Structures are given as C-alpha cells and as structure tokens.
Amino acid sequence: MRIVFMGTPDFAVPSLKLLLEQHYNVVTVVTQPDRPKGRKKTLTPPPVKEAALSFGLPVLQPERMRSAEAVAAVAELKPDLIVTAAYGQILPKALLEIPRLGCINVHGSLLPKYRGGAPIQRSIMNGESSTGVTIMYMAEGLDTGDMISVVELPITDEDTSGTMFEKLSNAGAELLGKTLPAIIAGEAKAVPQQNEHATYAPNLTREDERIDWMKSARAIFNQVRGLSPMAGAFTFLNGEVFKVWQCAVPSDAAPKPAASVPGTVIAADHNGIHVQTGAGVLVLQEIQPAGKRTMNAAEWLKGARLEIGTQLGDGGAG
Structure with missing residues (x-):
C-alpha cells in the first residue's frame, strides 16, 4: 500500500x-x-x-x-x-x-x-x-x-x-x-x-501575544503558558518590549479586584516581579528585557533599577 x-x-x-x-x-x-x-x-x-x-x-x-x-x-x-x-x-x-x-x-x-x-x-x-x-x-x-x-x-x-x-x-x-x-x-x-x-483556533497574531493587564492574573498566566516557548507574551517597560516567558499566580489568596492600576509593579523580590492585574497579582518569574537574553526575573532585579509603582504596558492596557 x-x-x-x-x-x-x-x-x-x-x-x-x-x-x-x-x-x-x-x-x-x-x-x-x-x-x-x-x-x-x-x-x-x-x-x-x-x-x-x-x-x-x-x-x-x-x-x-x-x-x-x-x-x-x-x-x-x-x-x-x-x-x-x-x-x-x-x-x-x-x-x-x-x-x-x-x-x-x-x-x-x-x-x-x-x-x-x-x-x-x-x-x-x-x-x-x-x-x-x-x-x-x-x-x-x-x-x-x-x-x-x-x-x-x-x-x-x-x-x-x-x-x-x-x-x-x-x-x-x-x-x-x-x-x-x-x-x-x-x-x-x-x-x-x-x-x-464547533469552536475555532486561528493562527496566532502579534496582538494575541500582547498582555492586557486589565485581565485577571489567571487569564494572563494561561496566556503566557500558551505562548511559551514559541512566540512568548510581551508587555512594555519604559516604552520597550518586555517579554514574559514564565509566571505564577500566588496560591495564598483568592483573586481580588485591582488595588492598584492594573500593570503596576507592587513588589520585587527573590520570587520575581509582582504585578497588579485586573483581578489578583501575577508574579513574573522568567523575563526577557529588550535587547537582552531570557533570564530569571530575580537575577535581572539585582542589576536593574525597577521602582515599585512602575507601570508596565500602556496605561494598564498592555
């Protein structure tokens, strides 16, 4: 045959x-x-x-x-x-x-x-x-x-x-x-x-990769996983593309409405970069700043000047 x-x-x-x-x-x-x-x-x-x-x-x-x-x-x-x-x-x-x-x-x-x-x-x-x-x-x-x-x-x-x-x-x-x-x-x-x-799964576009911080932490977590390790999800930091390859949703609290403007960095420590979303907090663990290699977020924080209150994305919309 x-x-x-x-x-x-x-x-x-x-x-x-x-x-x-x-x-x-x-x-x-x-x-x-x-x-x-x-x-x-x-x-x-x-x-x-x-x-x-x-x-x-x-x-x-x-x-x-x-x-x-x-x-x-x-x-x-x-x-x-x-x-x-x-x-x-x-x-x-x-x-x-x-x-x-x-x-x-x-x-x-x-x-x-x-x-x-x-x-x-x-x-x-x-x-x-x-x-x-x-x-x-x-x-x-x-x-x-x-x-x-x-x-x-x-x-x-x-x-x-x-x-x-x-x-x-x-x-x-x-x-x-x-x-x-x-x-x-x-x-x-x-x-x-x-x-x-029937539901449909069209090919991914650049817009599918952009993080919308108004969404829940869980939704962005799923987006990042779904785009890794191929395209990667991205946001903006100081006007430059800032990719997110791995993240986590803290399990110690149920998702809550935003206490800060979505996209705001509310903490940065050995666990990563803690970002407010539309519902809950997302911890960025593996990132890739513009022009640099992929790296652990905690490693990057040692040499980067990331102030608490920094806004990721464009006015919180990604």
Missing part, C-alpha cells in the same frame, strides 16, 4: 516515524518550503523535511498545495492513502479525491473544538483542563471531516505549549498506529462532527 505523508513542524515527526517503524510504505513526504529563520534569516528546512531526508525519503515542497502542478505531482505517486499532521495548508477537493482510502488528519484537539491552525496554544490560553488528538477523514472545510478515533490528555498548570506539543504529538502517533489497520481494512467507523459545538 502506497502512503503519502504530509506534515511540517515537530508535531508531525512522531507520526511519520511511526509509519516507518511499522513498515508502512511511505512513498513521498510533502512539506512546506524552507523558510528564513532567526535574526540572520537563514533558510531553514522544516522538521518533517529533515526527518524525511534522514530516512532517505523523497520530499516535495510546493508553495501552494492548491495549485494544479502540486495536485498533479501527488496524483503521479498513485497513493492509496494520504496521512497529514499539521501540514499547514487546506487541501483542495481535487487532492482529497486522489487516494482510494481517502485522506486522514492527525489533529491536535478534541474536535469539533479548536478547529484551525493553533489548537494547542489556544486550548491552554483559554484555560482548558484537557485536550487531545482526533484522527479524522479530511473534508473540504477547516477540520470538518468525520472523526475516526480520539485520545484525551489532561492539561496541568505546569504545562506549556511546548510540553503539550510533545505529549500530543506522541499520543497522536500512537493513536495513528492503532487506527490505521481498521482504515486499511475498510472497517473504520467514522462519526460526523457536531458542528453546532
């Missing part, structure tokens, strides 16, 4: 490795083009391409999967099944109709919740206590296809997007291994999604 695998980031790599470890015939890997990365804008291949080349697999990198040329290139491979995991583009109907067993997707959420490109980050940012992986048949819409199998995982306060990406990518690969035999045998039982319960 001929399989074409489509994926781009680290999330997809365990699923590709699973296919190879279980001796499935992956004829080609399709991934996004190499992109400039870092301050030097070095052209960098996506993780799936690096993994595919390490296994000696041929790689296709079309700029637009919806182009006639890209669809024709996949059609020439005569796949029986297409497996996707975080590929990053919506596949056209012409491509979905190519394999006789269809196209399946390993999606990082409990569908129909969090359809879209940033389900893991937004589930954490929204304070969800659990998430999971859904394997589904692909349809023309955005993650709208019938569901084949699901696995659920808890989200703890210690989790970030980084830890959940790793947990879910491995859980997704394991689920894929358990689900494929039924698909190949034509025995998979797919269940339509309840569209009325």
Whole structure:
C-alpha cells in the first residue's frame, strides 16, 4: 500500500516515524518550503523535511498545495492513502479525491473544538483542563471531516505549549498506529462532527501575544503558558518590549479586584516581579528585557533599577 505523508513542524515527526517503524510504505513526504529563520534569516528546512531526508525519503515542497502542478505531482505517486499532521495548508477537493482510502488528519484537539491552525496554544490560553488528538477523514472545510478515533490528555498548570506539543504529538502517533489497520481494512467507523459545538483556533497574531493587564492574573498566566516557548507574551517597560516567558499566580489568596492600576509593579523580590492585574497579582518569574537574553526575573532585579509603582504596558492596557 502506497502512503503519502504530509506534515511540517515537530508535531508531525512522531507520526511519520511511526509509519516507518511499522513498515508502512511511505512513498513521498510533502512539506512546506524552507523558510528564513532567526535574526540572520537563514533558510531553514522544516522538521518533517529533515526527518524525511534522514530516512532517505523523497520530499516535495510546493508553495501552494492548491495549485494544479502540486495536485498533479501527488496524483503521479498513485497513493492509496494520504496521512497529514499539521501540514499547514487546506487541501483542495481535487487532492482529497486522489487516494482510494481517502485522506486522514492527525489533529491536535478534541474536535469539533479548536478547529484551525493553533489548537494547542489556544486550548491552554483559554484555560482548558484537557485536550487531545482526533484522527479524522479530511473534508473540504477547516477540520470538518468525520472523526475516526480520539485520545484525551489532561492539561496541568505546569504545562506549556511546548510540553503539550510533545505529549500530543506522541499520543497522536500512537493513536495513528492503532487506527490505521481498521482504515486499511475498510472497517473504520467514522462519526460526523457536531458542528453546532464547533469552536475555532486561528493562527496566532502579534496582538494575541500582547498582555492586557486589565485581565485577571489567571487569564494572563494561561496566556503566557500558551505562548511559551514559541512566540512568548510581551508587555512594555519604559516604552520597550518586555517579554514574559514564565509566571505564577500566588496560591495564598483568592483573586481580588485591582488595588492598584492594573500593570503596576507592587513588589520585587527573590520570587520575581509582582504585578497588579485586573483581578489578583501575577508574579513574573522568567523575563526577557529588550535587547537582552531570557533570564530569571530575580537575577535581572539585582542589576536593574525597577521602582515599585512602575507601570508596565500602556496605561494598564498592555
């Protein structure tokens, strides 16, 4: 049986490795083009391409999967099944109709919740206590296809997007291994999604990274975890970007309405920088001042002149 695998980031790599470890015939890997990365804008291949080349697999990198040329290139491979995991583009109907067993997707959420490109980050940012992986048949819409199998995982306060990406990518690969035999045998039982319960997880924007100090300490805590270690949340200190990579909500008191203007530094000690929010206090533990490396907030305070009463953000609005 001929399989074409489509994926781009680290999330997809365990699923590709699973296919190879279980001796499935992956004829080609399709991934996004190499992109400039870092301050030097070095052209960098996506993780799936690096993994595919390490296994000696041929790689296709079309700029637009919806182009006639890209669809024709996949059609020439005569796949029986297409497996996707975080590929990053919506596949056209012409491509979905190519394999006789269809196209399946390993999606990082409990569908129909969090359809879209940033389900893991937004589930954490929204304070969800659990998430999971859904394997589904692909349809023309955005993650709208019938569901084949699901696995659920808890989200703890210690989790970030980084830890959940790793947990879910491995859980997704394991689920894929358990689900494929039924698909190949034509025995998979797919269940339509309840569209009325659908929620969406669009790709993150710069505005999603900006801290709004009017929100509660808990909401900002979730935002910071959901953006770490990829983009990071940010505010402003003396007009310059001030990133927050790790923070904590003190457990010794229930959240209270603001006693000071939200965004005000009310204490600074060995625990970090204590900031008033719209409800409760948030302690900034790992920060990155403009032009500097990421560091422990207590370490930074030893050399920084941060006065109590300093205002972060722009008038408390982030």
